Amino acid sequence: MKKGVSILAIFILLISCNNDYYEPVSYDNPQISLNIPFGFPELNNSVKSNVPTKYGVELGEKLFQDKRLSADNSISCSSCHIRGNAFADNNAQAVGIENRLGLRNVPAIQNMMFLNFYNWDGNILQLENQPLVPIITHEEMGSSILEVIGKIKTDLMYRDLFRKVFGDETVTAERIYKSIAQYEYTLISANSKYDRVKRNEGEVFTENEAQGYQTFQKKCASCHSTELFTDQSFRNIGFPVNPNTNEAGRGRVTGLPGDYMSFRVPSLRNVEYTAPYGSFGQFPTLRTVLDYFDKGVLDAANLDPVFKNNGNKIPLSEQEKTNLILFMKTLSDREFAKK
Incomplete structure (x- = not known):
């Protein structure tokens, strides 16, 4: 009888150990407390359903820096979106795998949670839909999301992070996109000298800066408005035209002649770091842009x-x-760009 009881006790113990082994581990994955700058526009609605979390941001940053997202494992998101350049780069046009030349200049990644449109032509409305674009574009990463999943799904660090964020280790396209977006939502730039002056933190504009601000308000602020320094509209401002026949600006998205060669007004925050300027890097310096405006731009019906x-x-x-x-x-x- 004692022997039977012992066997039963061992059996129960084994079942208990087995259950403990498969018991899902619960992780504390708190939402990130984001300091929303005063006066900034309302959040993009997609942020509300994909609020950045501790491990979601960690996972997104790891994916952002992973070269395995490209077909030949040579470039990552961070290869083109460089922090010191406000997450842009200094190439006239994007350079992808095998030195393939992209259609447009790399846009900065900053204050993304406040934007209503993404990319030069505004073809993306939710940041979660953006990561697939460079992954599958031939001139950029030249890969596929299935190929990316195949590369990372057995990585122990990824398995651990996916479990902490989503409750299990399954790597899916949607989870990849949401995590990268969570990381990008945290890239808020609002601590420039301009911001500190506006917040009355002891700094003041020099006489020339103050005069420049007055000129800006008179001649530039109609487009570069709000605390983002863009009204997020699409405009044809007569820049030299990209000879690539695939380019039509906003017209590529809407199909409307009135949108031909219109592009999203870029934010001027951190503009010092994002040269060259224009949709395909037409201008090497800010001075050349202003000289062009002064001398006269290309005429167009729109x-x-x-x-x-x-x-x-x-x-x-x-x-x-x-x-x-x-x-x-x-x-x-400078804090944002780590200068």
Whole structure:
């Protein structure tokens, strides 16, 4: 009888150990407390259903820096989106695997949770839908999401992070996209000299910066408005046209002639770090952009009224150009760019 009881006890113990082994581990994965800058626009609605979490952001950053997202394991998101350049780079056009040349200039990644559109032509409305684009684009990573999943699904660090974020180790396309977006949502830039002046934190504009701000408000703020320094509209401002026949700007998305060669107004935050400028890097410096505006832009049927109603130009004196650039440099967030 004692022998039977002992065997039963051992059996129960084994079952108990087995259950303990398969018991899902519960992780504390708190939401990240984001310091939303005063006066910034409302959040993109997609943020509310994909709020950044401790491990979600950690997973997203790891994916952002992983070169296995590209077909030949040579480039990651961070290869083109470099922190010191406000997550842009200094190439005129994006450079992908095997030195393939992309269609457009690499946009900065900053304050993404406040944007309503992504990419130069605004073809993406939710940041969670963006990561697939560079992964599958031939000129960028030239891969597929299935190939990416196959590469990382057995990685022990990834398995641990996916479990902490989603409750199990399964690697899916949706989980990859959501995690990268969570990381990008945390990239908030709002601590430039301009911000500290506006917050009355003891800094003041120099005389030239103040004059540049006055010129900016008079001649630039109609497009570069809000605390993002963009009104997020799409405009044809008469920049030199990309000769690539695949380019049509916003017109590629809408199919409307009125949107031909119109592009999303870029934010001027950290503009000091994101040269060259224009949809395909037409201008090497801020000075060359202002010189172009002053001399006159290309005419077009849908040229923005800011130019159309003013002889296709924004007249600027040499001193105004100098002061404008000095003001725009007050929008540089050295902490954000780790300068």
